[in-house]
Amino acid sequence: MTSKGRILVAMSGGIDSTVTAMILQEQGYEIVGITMKTWDYATSGGDRKETGCCSLDSINDARQVAVEKGFHHFIVDIREEFGDYVIDNFVDEYLAGRTPNPCVLCNTHIKWEALIKRADALGCDYIATGHYARIGEQDGRYFIQRAVDLNKDQSYVLWGLSQECLKRSMFPLGNMTKPEVRQLAADYGYVELSQKPESYEICFVPDNDYRGFLKRRLPDLADKVDGGTYVNTEGKVIGTHHGYPFYTVGQRKGLGKAFLEPMYVSEIIPETNTIVLGREDDLIRNRMMVGGVNLMKYDTLPAGIESLTKIRYKDTGTLSELKQLMDSRIEVSFLANVKGVAPGQSAVFYEGEDVIGGGIIQGSSKN
């Protein structure tokens, strides 16, 4: 077999990772498929469903493709690490009054670490996934670039990857559109797979109800935090809520109480189980502090660098100035107002198509 090298492909059994494997195989790589078992649906309740990145029940689908296409396939059980890290952090963050993004954590700390280790053990030069993103290189540094298909661009959730990981990662779908990928799947003979609908939820919350997940995880929580107070921006009590962990900054729906106008969660105060509600204008911010920063494109940020900063997954980004502080924090000054800056969510900095880096939002302010 004329091989360009051995490559480890993370396969969920879904359309994207399956097509990824087949593209690379066609390009002459020797494929080693790997599927990570991160969570048991059997113990988490809810229906079985596919998800974008971690369709855990599709191990068999992945294996079948490997058999049909004639490459190796391994299953890695990382339930323990996944639980200790991603799920515990998920719960802890909500208890701290923040809004976690488990997919980012999982990519950064679980998925890629496990993949790299396996790649080494299996003698693979590269690892590949079905993410819609690209990788760029400049002055010896590697960085994520947004996908050609902006509708599917997943660069936002990949800001945490280290240089070591990036150096050895490939995203064959980064310059393709979703319709093209579907067509390819059909061309490869996987018609059913090519028509699989997209679906979405946190992979370990299959019923898409994170509040219910928290309650199942912490049986005493609901009673303990029920009956907290809503206050307005003047501090006046205007109602009661079901407990601060069940709300997120910027939230409008689900407040359970009618006010004269739309009200939004403006601030969460875990210490007193208080939620500050404000009008839409009260969500406006133009500065924020980002911690746990991972820089990709630069070793240290050029002074006064401007970036298009995203504060949530589906965000077109806001022009801003970045100022790197000593302790791996970045102070962001937005050049336009942003609304609903939620602590715990990821901030990702873009320069054109390139991801400068990212971090976790710690707090925000106005002027």
Place this chain on the structure above:
RNA sequence: UGACCCAUGGUGUAAUGGUAACACUCCGGUUUUUGGUACCGUCAUUCAAGGUUCGAGUCCUUGUGGGUCAA
């Protein structure tokens, strides 16, 4: 228990005697590898009983339930 005011969806309000409307909540959908946002949509209303009128949320009477003034 003297006088006066009020009563409309789950909530807050609107409707010269002429098809009961708006906002918020709830629920559903679209979008989305997290949360959330945004957008679309559904359900649902005249306190009760009489009366006047071609026609009553609106006017009259009584009842009920609130509120205000009652040395």
